[in-house]
Amino acid sequence: QQPVQSPQAVILREGEDAVINCSSSKALYSVHWYRQKHGEAPVFLMILLKGGEQKGHEKISASFNEKKQQSSLYLTASQLSYSGTYFCGTGTQGAQKLVFGQGTRLTINP
Amino acid sequence: GAVVSQHPSWVICKSGTSVKIECRSLDFQATTMFWYRQFPKQSLMLMATSNEGSKATYEQGVEKDKFLINHASLTLSTLTVTSAHPEDSSFYICSASLNRGYETQYFGPGTRLLVL
Numbered sequence: 001q002q003p004v005q006s007p008q009a010v011i012l013r014e015g016e017d018a019v020i021n022c023s024s025s026k027a028l029y030s031v032h033w034y035r036q037k038h039g040e041a042p043v044f045l046m047i048l049l050k051g052g053e054q055k056g057h058e059k060i061s062a063s064f065n066e067k068k069q070q071s072s073l074y075l076t077a078s079q080l081s082y083s084g085t086y087f088c089g090t091g092t093q094g095a096q097k098l099v100f101g102q103g104t105r106l107t108i109n110p
Numbered sequence: 111g112a113v114v115s116q117h118p119s120w121v122i123c124k125s126g127t128s129v130k131i132e133c134r135s136l137d138f139q140a141t142t143m144f145w146y147r148q149f150p151k152q153s154l155m156l157m158a159t160s161n162e163g164s165k166a167t168y169e170q171g172v173e174k175d176k177f178l179i180n181h182a183s184l185t186l187s188t189l190t191v192t193s194a195h196p197e198d199s200s201f202y203i204c205s206a207s208l209n210r211g212y213e214t215q216y217f218g219p220g221t222r223l224l225v226l
Contacts, residue, residue: 002153034217043217044215044216089154096207097159098215099156
């Protein structure tokens, strides 16, 4: 089943923070976060493999609560370049494939 | 590192013709490649999983005779859309992964297919 992302869309001003959530009804082995700009392919941001793991990449970080089967992506002091659609991809134990959420469209205005 | 290319990036064809899309991992050996389809403003829908040297595993509802996948080497997978029709028009994206898919997937730039 497809994980559920929230919110579906968010509009920010440059410098503001955002949180994007990803929730699954299945037990998760991994959560992968990607950003896709219009007309382009998704770009890998980070992968979380352990429960409770938090990883960071510049001003973008993420957490993974294995027990709640949820992950959150945190974008702090957003920049114009952060605009795009963010997808979480969830992996389950023993499965090769990822199932992607419906995406969260982030718009950063000057 | 982890660069994946796709060719062609754009293709326009007439209804009834076949189209081949190539996906290459340029700087790593991809034991597993995945093929996705994406409609405007929608999510990535997995079509099939392709392990090198094995037959592809297709997702439910994807016609294996229409979407032929070949993964003959660790750096190349191809998707052939046979007898394409206008409803096959979409954005096709491949991804490649080490470790038989249990790690990060790196996406190619995608191929836009328009069937007239």
